[in-house]
Structures are given as C-alpha cells and as structure tokens.
Amino acid sequence: MKRKKTDGIxxxxxxxxxxxxxxxxxxxxxxxxxxNSFFKWNGIGNKEFLGWxxxxxxxxxxxxxxxxxxxxxxxxxxxSVFIQLPLALFLALLLGRGIKGERFFLSVNFLPVLISTxxxxxxxxxxxxxxxxxNALLLxxxxxxxxLNVPQWLGEGKGLLLYSCFIPMLWQYVGYHMLLMxxxxxxxxxxxxxxxxxxxxxxxxxxxxxxxxxxxxxxxxSVIFAVTGSLKSYDLIAIIAGINSNEAAVPSTLLKRHMSLxxxxxxxSAIAVLLIxxxxxxxxxxxxxxxxxx
Amino acid sequence: xxxxxxxxxxDYQVRKTNKAMAVFTWIVLVxxxxxxxxxxxxxxxxxxxxxxxxxxxxxxxxPDGWPSKWRWKNYAEATDTGDFVRMFTNxxxxxxxxxxxxxxxxxxxSYAITRIRWRFSETMNxxxxxxxxxxxxxxxxxxxxVLSEAKMLNTYIALIIPYSAFSLAMxxxxxxxxxxxxxxxxxxxxxxxxxGRGRVFFQVILPLMKPAVATCGIYTFLQCWNELMFSxxxxxxxxxxxxxxxxxxxxxxxxxxxxxxxxxxxxxxxxVIAYIMFSRRIQDSFIAGAVKG
Numbered sequence: 001m002k003r004k005k006t007d008g009i010x011x012x013x014x015x016x017x018x019x020x021x022x023x024x025x026x027x028x029x030x031x032x033x034x035x036n037s038f039f040k041w042n043g044i045g046n047k048e049f050l051g052w053x054x055x056x057x058x059x060x061x062x063x064x065x066x067x068x069x070x071x072x073x074x075x076x077x078x079x080s081v082f083i084q085l086p087l088a089l090f091l092a093l094l095l096g097r098g099i100k101g102e103r104f105f106l107s108v109n110f111l112p113v114l115i116s117t118x119x120x121x122x123x124x125x126x127x128x129x130x131x132x133x134x135n136a137l138l139l140x141x142x143x144x145x146x147x148l149n150v151p152q153w154l155g156e157g158k159g160l161l162l163y164s165c166f167i168p169m170l171w172q173y174v175g176y177h178m179l180l181m182x183x184x185x186x187x188x189x190x191x192x193x194x195x196x197x198x199x200x201x202x203x204x205x206x207x208x209x210x211x212x213x214x215x216x217x218x219x220x221x222s223v224i225f226a227v228t229g230s231l232k233s234y235d236l237i238a239i240i241a242g243i244n245s246n247e248a249a250v251p252s253t254l255l256k257r258h259m260s261l262x263x264x265x266x267x268x269s270a271i272a273v274l275l276i277x278x279x280x281x282x283x284x285x286x287x288x289x290x291x292x293x294x
Numbered sequence: 295x296x297x298x299x300x301x302x303x304x305d306y307q308v309r310k311t312n313k314a315m316a317v318f319t320w321i322v323l324v325x326x327x328x329x330x331x332x333x334x335x336x337x338x339x340x341x342x343x344x345x346x347x348x349x350x351x352x353x354x355x356x357p358d359g360w361p362s363k364w365r366w367k368n369y370a371e372a373t374d375t376g377d378f379v380r381m382f383t384n385x386x387x388x389x390x391x392x393x394x395x396x397x398x399x400x401x402x403x404s405y406a407i408t409r410i411r412w413r414f415s416e417t418m419n420x421x422x423x424x425x426x427x428x429x430x431x432x433x434x435x436x437x438x439x440v441l442s443e444a445k446m447l448n449t450y451i452a453l454i455i456p457y458s459a460f461s462l463a464m465x466x467x468x469x470x471x472x473x474x475x476x477x478x479x480x481x482x483x484x485x486x487x488x489x490g491r492g493r494v495f496f497q498v499i500l501p502l503m504k505p506a507v508a509t510c511g512i513y514t515f516l517q518c519w520n521e522l523m524f525s526x527x528x529x530x531x532x533x534x535x536x537x538x539x540x541x542x543x544x545x546x547x548x549x550x551x552x553x554x555x556x557x558x559x560x561x562x563x564x565x566v567i568a569y570i571m572f573s574r575r576i577q578d579s580f581i582a583g584a585v586k587g
Contacts, residue, residue, distance in 0.1 A: 007410060010491045014406035017399035018422065018462055025459030026428055029436035036435070043439060091326060094319045101323075107573045108327045110580075114565050115334075117520040118537040119558045122544055123337050126551065133336055136353045171333070176516075179577060183584040203315060218584060224426075232429040235522045239541065252431045256523060265435055272432040283427045 030276065037270035042263040054270040064258075066271065069249040070278065072162055076169070076250070077230035077282070084170050085222055088177035093207045095178075096185030106182065110175040117172070121239030124168040128153035128240075154240065161248040165240045169233065177222045184215035220290045227282050231275070251275045334562070341368055341555030348551045365552055372556035380532050381539040382564065385519060388450055388535060392457040393514045397507055399458065400465035405495050407466075408473045409481060419470070425463030430456070431523060438527055452528045453535070457521065461514040468513065471586030472506035473499070508579040509586075536561060 037054055039047040058066040091109060095102055112120065127133040130150055138144040144151075153164045188211050196206050212219075234252040241248035243257045251271055259268040340348045342357045342364040357364045372378075403422065407415045437456055441447045476499065484494045525538040534542060540561055544554060569576065 007412065007491075011406045011410055011412055014402045014410075014491075014495070015418070016402075017395075018403035018466065021395075021399060021455070021459040021462055022422060022425065025433055025437060025456050026425055029433040030428070032436040032439075033432060043442075091323070094323060097319065099316065099319055099323075103574070105323045105327060106577060107569075108330050110573075110577060111334075111566070111569060112330060113516065114569050114576075116537055116540070116561055116565070118522060118540045119337075119561050122540070122554065122558055123333055126340075126554070127333060127336075131349045133333075133353070140354075171330070175330070179580055180584040183581040186581075187585055202312070221584070228427055228429070232431060234431060235520065235537075238522065252429070252523065255431055255434065256527075259435055259438075260527065265439070268435050272435065275429055276432050279427050279429055 033269040033272045036266055037273050039266040041266045043265045050266065054267050058270055058274065064254065065246045065249050066254060069251050069254050072248060073231045073233070073250045075162065076166060076233060077227045079166050080226040080230050081223055084174055085177055085226055088174050089181050091178045092181035092185050093211065095182055096211065097203055110179050112172045113176045117235040118239060120168050120172055121236050125154070125240055128164050156245055156247050161241050161245065165237050165248055168236050168240065177226065180218055180222055181215065184218035185211055188214055224283055224286055227286060228279055231279050231282060337555055338559050340551055341559045342366065343552055345551055368552040368556035369560065371553045372560060375553070376539060376543045376557060377532060378560050381534060381536045384533060385536040388453050388457065389515055389518045391450065391454045392461060392518050393511050395454065395458040396461040396465045396514050397510045400462055400469045400510060401500065401503060404466055404469035404473045405499060408470055422466050423463055425460065430460045434523060434527060441528060447528050448530060448533045453525055456524055457518045461517050464513050465510040468510050468583045468586060469506055472503055476502055505582060509583040512576060512579045513583055
C-alpha cells in the first residue's frame with residue numbers, strides 16, 4: 001500500500017493517549033525517584049544531598065530490614081512458582097479432561113479471584129486468629145489438645161507470619177492461573193487428544209506428552225505473573241501482617257512505612273528504585289530460562 | 295466417521311477414562327471446591343452470630359436457631375459504621391472510568407503499532423510492554439507529590455490516571471492479539487473507498503474489536519477494583535474506594551466479629567452476584583486474553 005505523507009502525524013496522534021499515560025505515570029516518576037533517592041527529604045522542606053547514603057542504609061541490616069524484605073519477596077515468588085503454579089496446572093489438567101460439572105468447578109475455582117483483597121485479608125485474619133477457624137478445626141480433629149496452647153499463626157517473631165500471608169495468596173490466585181492454564185489445555189485440538197487415546201495413551205500420558213509441551217507459552221506467562229506479582233505483593237501482607245511487621249516485610253510494605261509513617265521520601269525512593277531493578281532482573285532471568293529450554 | 299464402510303468402532307475405541315481415575319479426579323476437585331467455598335460460607339455464617347457463638351459455642355456452621363433468631367442487626371451495625379453505598383459508588387466510578395480510558399488508549403496505540411507500517415513500531419511496542427514489569431508501587435511517592443502540589447489529592451482523577459497507566463501494558467498486549475487477527479484487506483478496501491486512517495479506525499476496526507473490549511475490561515477490573523496502596527494514600531474520608539474504606543473501618547472496629555463479618559459480606563455479595571450472573575462471559579473473556587495475548 002502506498003505511504004501517505006501524513007502517516008507520521010497519524011501515528012503520533014494514535015499513540016498520544018497511551019504515551020501521555022506512560023510518560024506521566026511510569027517514566028517521569030521513575031526519573032524523579034532516581035533523583036530523589038540521593039536526598040534526605042520529608043516532602044516539604046529542603047532536600048539535603050546524601051549521595052549513596054540511602055542505598056547504603058538499605059543494605060545495612062542493623063538499620064532497615066530491606067534485605068530481609070527482598071528475601072521474603074523472593075521466598076513468596078518461589079512458593080508461588082513451585083506450589084501455586086503446579087497446583088493450578090494440576091487442576092487445569094483435571095478440568096480439561098472434560099469431566100462432569102466442568103463449568104461448575106471452573107466457576108468455583110475462579111471465584112476468589114474476584115473477591116476484594118481486603119475482604120480476603122480480613123477473613124483470613126479471623127481464620128488464623130488464635131480462637132479462629134484453623135485452631136478450632138485442629139482442636140476438633142484432635143491434632144491440638146489444649147485450647148490454651150495453640151499456634152500463634154499471626155504472631156510477630158513466631159516464624160509463621162509470612163506463611164500465614166502466603167496461604168490466602170494461594171487461595172486467591174490459584175484460580176487465576178488455573179483459568180489461564182485451562183485456556184491452554186483447551187486449545188489442544190480434540191482430534192489430537194483422541195488420536196493419542198486410540199493409540200492407547202492414558203489421560204496422564206496425554207497430559208504429559210501432548211498437553212503440557214503445547215502450553216509452554218502460557219506457563220511462561222503464568223511464571224512471569226506469579227513472580228512479578230509476588231515481588232509487588234502489598235495488599236495481603238499489609239492487611240494480615242501490617243506495614244510495621246518486620247518478620248513479614250516485603251519491599252512495598254517497607255516503602256509505604258517509610259513514606260507514610262516516617263515521611264522519609266528519599267529513602268522510600270531508593271526502595272522504589274531497587275524494587276524496579278529487582279522486577280526487571282527477575283523477568284529477564286525468566287525470559288532467559290525459557291529461551292534456553294527452546 | 296463411525297458411519298464409514300468397513301469401519302468397526304470396536305477396533306478403534308477411544309480409550310475410556312479409567313473409572314478409578316475419574317473418581318479420584320472428582321474427589322480432588324470436590325475437596326478443592328470446598329477449600330474455595332468454605333471460608334466464604336464461614337464468613338457469611340459468622341456475620342449472623344454474636345461473639346459468644348463465634349468464639350465458643352458454635353464455631354463452624356449455621357447460626358443457632360431459626361433465621362428469625364439470627365443476628366441480622368450485625369448488618370444494621372455494619373452499615374451504620376461505614377457508608378458502603380458511597381464506597382461502592384467511588385470504586386465503580388473509578389474502575390469504569392479507568393476501563394474506558396485504558397481500552398481507548400490501548401486500542402488507538404495498538405492500531406498505530408499493528409496496522410500502520412513504520413520503522414519503530416516494534417520498538418515502541420516493547421517499550422510499552424515494560425509497563426508489565428514496572429511495579430505500580432514505584433510511582434507512589436512521585437505521583438503523590440505531584441498530586442498534592444496540584445491540590446488534586448482526594449479526587450477521582452487522582453486514582454483514574456495512575457490506574458489507567460498501569461493497566462495500559464496488559465490492555466495493549468491483549469488488543470495487539472485481537473487486532474492482528476483482523477485481515478489487513480479490510481483496511482485496504484476502506485482506503486480504496488477513500489476513508490482516512492481515523493475513519494478506518496473508528497468505523498471499521500473498533501466495531502470488530504468488541505470481544506477485545508470485554509477481555510481488556512476484565513483484566514483492568516482485576517487490577518483496579520482491589521487496589522489498596524494508592525487509594526489508601528491518595529484518598530480519605532468519603533472519597534475512599536471500597537478496599538481503602540473497608541480497611542479504615544476495621545482499624546476502629548476489631549472486637550465485634552459479627553459486625554466485621556456483616557461488613558465483609560456486604561462488600562462481597564454484589565461481586566458474587568454479578569459473577570454468578572455473568573460467570574460464563576467473564577471466564578470466556580478472561581480465557582480469550584490468555585489465548586490471544
């Protein structure tokens with residue numbers, strides 16, 4: 001097709017709304033965060049130049065549990081990839097076999113995805129409460145004997161808090177990944193599935209040799225979402241553990257803590273910059289891992 | 295196929311799923327469904343009890359007595375403490391506006407990237423896709439400072455613009471998937487008929503992109519409806535969205551479980567009802583995003 005001279009202007013006009021949003025909310029703040037991270041600043045008064053001091057204090061364990069928060073975020077990412085995604089894949093494969101009530105199970109599994117995170121957080125606070133559902137169930141089945149001596153699922157410094165935050169994450173997001181993967185399972189042509197079965201393959205063999213290899217792209221997308229989602233996680237941690245918790249701290253709760261409670265905008269900006277670097281590093285690493293397998 | 299001559303179906307039976315395996319599948323799925331549903335059922339059941347029942351005498355199931363004896367006044371107390379109608383309205387307005395802006399911006403950008411040939415279209419697309427990786431939290435402080443400077447905190451715009459920006463990358467990814475499936479000949483036919491780019495976009499492409507709108511809408515909804523960090527920081531008083539407002543509510547109200555349960559149920563019911571009504575379409579649109587994206 002012949003090129004028109006006005007194409008340049010047309011392209012620009014069509015890109016304009018997206019570009020404005022992108023520059024105003026993503027690019028400009030990024031630059032400003034990078035700049036502010038070298039200052040001590042409470043948002044109102046004068047900025048005091050610190051050089052790398054904010055970054056140094058983040059890597060000094062005695063001052064701010066930043067390393068610990070990164071470790072927590074990585075742990076959540078690991079749990080998501082190695083527990084949540086296999087579970088989602090397993091459920092998607094079972095549903096993809098065309099069993100009775102397929103739609104019902106699909107709907108039920110996706111339901112938690114649509115429920116407000118605040119509701120989920122508050123609900124699980126009650127479930128993990130010392131007098132809540134989990135302990136009551138454990139007492140009922142006889143696993144716990146003494147109602148006065150029960151596990152402190154939500155206690156700071158008891159070693160359980162981060163996992164108590166992970167369970168609701170799992171509860172909420174397995175359905176999300178399950179539905180993504182279910183789409184992949186269903187995109188395998190029925191003829192292919194039946195051909196394999198005529199040749200005598202079992203359901204498990206069909207899943208393993210035909211369905212899973214064809215789902216690589218979707219699994220990659222799921223892994224990227226699960227990892228970056230874990231690194232960004234804020235809501236459930238802030239609700240269940242609170243932004244003041246050190247044990248279950250993740251970079252975003254630290255960011256919010258230093259910004260809103262302590263007005264340390266420079267330090268908060270440094271956390272933001274490191275969080276971005278972490279997210280990019282992880283998504284590049286995932287890309288590389290999947291490329292190698294090709 | 296089975297009706298073809300000389301074909302004996304018995305020789306080529308599709309291998310039947312093993313009975314034991316089918317039962318196992320069912321059991322796993324039922325257990326998982328219970329794990330999904332029971333916490334919600336438990337939440338609803340304790341919204342109708344008093345603390346005595348919740349904490350001591352009746353922890354697991356339906357409230358004591360007939361429905362007339364249940365503590366419906368928990369709901370009255372919950373609606374007295376928080377203005378749910380206002381919170382829902384705020385959330386709905388913000389989410390809808392975000393969806394409209396995101397979808398329109400993404401469609402236009404996608405049109406420029408996938409349907410007009412120019413040198414840097416691929417690069418442009420890759421730059422936009424960085425938005426999937428950049429965490430929304432990274433913009434919190436700078437955007438907050440700009441908004442407070444511009445005296446725009448506590449307005450709908452304060453959340454709509456950042457939400458749109460952060461939903462954009464995903465929406466663009468989905469739009470590109472849909473857009474590349476529309477045959478190029480359609481545009482060319484329209485050009486020959488003398489249409490400009492603008493008319494082609496609005497009158498030829500947009501009407502064909504209806505399924506993409508639904509899919510983008512679902513993904514954008516999932517990103518904005520629950521967002522807590524920005525709305526907690528930018529909004530206060532009666533401008534708070536449902537997540538921020540609820541979180542505030544529980545800060546002051548933590549001992550009376552029944553009231554909390556009622557508040558949680560009120561916040562959940564509209565979503566669940568909408569989901570039950572549209573579950574198939576929601577799932578299909580979500581799946582379309584996964585396949586095309």
